Amino acid sequence: MAQRSKQIDGFREAVADIPDGSVIGFGGFAMPGVPFNLIKALLEQGAKRLTLVGNTTGGAQQPRMPDMGMLVENGQVAKVICAFTAATRPTDVLPFTKYYESGECDAELVPQGTLAERMRAAGAGVPAFYTPTAVGTELAAGRETRMIDGREYLLEYALKLDYAFIRARTADTFGNLRFHRAQRNFNPIMATAARCTIVEVEDPIVPAGAIDADDVHTPGIYVHRLVQVPAEPEGLWPTKRQERRR
Amino acid sequence: MAQRSKQIDGFREAVADIPDGSVIGFGGFAMPGVPFNLIKALLEQGAKRLTLVGNTTGGAQQPRMPDMGMLVENGQVAKVICAFTAATRPTDVLPFTKYYESGECDAELVPQGTLAERMRAAGAGVPAFYTPTAVGTELAAGRETRMIDGREYLLEYALKLDYAFIRARTADTFGNLRFHRAQRNFNPIMATAARCTIVEVEDPIVPAGAIDADDVHTPGIYVHRLVQVPAEPEGLWPTKRQERRR
């Protein structure tokens, strides 16, 4: 195994074949683990009618980095599936909001844990599962529930991805990945849920075998393309968030 | 956090309070990761009417090490839930078989992946899920199935444990664990499914913080008691299996 490398030359090449209408998951939670460079490449590539999956649509933080909202603003997106269609602070207005309210872009609002579990289920061959989350709320209105041991649960379905865009600290040529700290977040889950997982990698890509088998966070069997993130300014890296006055 | 240690002195103390009727999960697959010392202590402790959960009842391999079958032979077990009630080789006869066939001990035979997923679901607060496994077989007879996207799936329920007995290579005092190679198997899953997880630890237990946060396999929040495995002959360690002639 692992005789050939999954590394490819650039971000443009990594996203070149993504067709219109794809379902694409984007890792990341706040700044850590967001595939900034792949998002930027997809903005340039121009695929249309995409369905994007991620925690937020972005745009609430400064400085603004490439996010799902930019793909919406670029006219590439039919629908987003995420845990926030509005900012956590009610006085903030997300760039996405305008497109959502005008109907130019659709959205499916999903509790964050349900979102993660639906993708985990997709990767794990579980087509549907029950959860107590959102029972009795507006989100559960008209949906199927079931009493189990005296408690009411909501039926949720697996969420499969065509592509996962993720960011990792370390990779070997076979695609085994390690994440640094809170960079992990949705990234390993999305890798299991996608037909094709594309990874932007921070550290120089190492030969297969250089990461001990016990230390792998995401097995290389889930990874299809690796791209090394160049140094700034060519490559995009997390920046310190500007704290806002309240 | 993590100011106090979860380490306790001996295996006898670690299992002393386990009441009759408990549901106990035993990690391990073949030789790696089996909590031999905790099983031995439970044999001496004598709790009755137990329900045991594990991959096999044991007894097929030589040399024989402490296994679930010994607890059955010791009259402590009402029921086992496992993926094998018979040996994988039809000519082998398990010690358990006699008790099962005579009705002295009940058994629930569960496909291995379903068994693992049912415990994962228990730890993850998912009360039930659908799986394609076992559809159309004797195991599915009379049970609830559901068509999803044109395929038939079986409904499976979470399997909660009162106690998990597991074995790890490394632990810190807070209970963060690392497993060596195939020692991992069911152990991390059972830890999440149990109210109380008891771990036998191979390497000297290290201070909290000595295992990097990125390298933890099982978070210490799932671990309640740690016992250091003594050197042989006082402590039990994996031995080389005797290969049998065919």
Added chain:
Amino acid sequence: MSETKGLNRQQMADRIAREFQDGWLVNLGVGIPVMCSNTDIGERDIVYHSENGVIGYGPVAGPGEEDLNLVNAGGQNVTLKPGASIVHHADSFAVIRGGHIDVTVMGAYEVSMTGDFANWKLTGQKGGGIGGAMDLAACAKRVFIILEHVTRRNEPRLLSACTLPITARGVVKLVSTNYGLFEPTGDGFLLREIAPGLTVDEIRATTGGKLTVADGLKTIQV
């Protein structure tokens, strides 16, 4: 957000943090709740959990010690305490959904006297911001809420019934506002402790349902 009366934001967080019991696993939400990890509560062993899979973080990182890949639920750079571990998002919500969280502390727009609360959607808004709030509200052993006592228009946020779409029903056990510490009682709120500078009458005038007052009402130590 104006803070003209009573406790400031960190003090509201501090009062809630002092409720945390030894050995608890505590989830802190975005906004004021994450400030609880800055509170010194002595020798108690508390493990702070964040939705993004960080288990065992400590105070916000000081200038120069930030790891840009280590954040709490609010996106602030935090530190790790000895014994910390990291898991991915599905495993992190397995911690939550599995009932392993002793208490979750969240912000809210409204809390009702029956323990409902609303924190994801404003009136007339299309969509909203759920984040992990519904998972946490449905699954944590306890829900504590921190919020400003009144709106900008001086209208109560502690109400007989929520007017906004709820996040979960009947789950709130304790509420910390800039005016005091409250428990929903079903038909109103119990004022357990009062913030310095406030009077019971002021609080009664800005609280929905029946206001009961704890025997020997204490003033919150700040």
Added chain:
Amino acid sequence: MSETKGLNRQQMADRIAREFQDGWLVNLGVGIPVMCSNTDIGERDIVYHSENGVIGYGPVAGPGEEDLNLVNAGGQNVTLKPGASIVHHADSFAVIRGGHIDVTVMGAYEVSMTGDFANWKLTGQKGGGIGGAMDLAACAKRVFIILEHVTRRNEPRLLSACTLPITARGVVKLVSTNYGLFEPTGDGFLLREIAPGLTVDEIRATTGGKLTVADGLKTIQV
């Protein structure tokens, strides 16, 4: 188990292993199937997966190089290849159930001409040994079976219909026995290759359903 005719156990495994395509993720079951990881199939990149969460193992470990905590599905001590990784049991069966396994190779008592197979329960037995067989059979992209061609009583194991409780229906794509290499065709079996020393007539006499023979029938290279 007597092996009086045709291929020996390793040769049966070798013939199956030569079907593995470059880049495949392959699960090997207990018994003869795990012997496939010993087969040299040249430059092809194959990743061997085991139910216990070992992804990327190689041949059985030689004397003195065994790690007692590293085993395949049969409990044999194996080696790791560069790029190997380890996951826990739920994640390992997520690989399986999620449809990521290109082929699973299993032993069986019986295979039917419609691709059913039986490998977990004998007649009259209470209970049985399922292991991961039902997960693998239901979820892998392909199921290959290795088994002795006949029972000790010289009765066929390749049958019109299974007589034992089945593990899964209609999933078997390829069968390696000591007599040859077969494909279930719905109304019988296609003999693709024949083992050295066997005749088509011998095989026809010990195979259920209609036996068809591949054009220009080759003898299996051993």
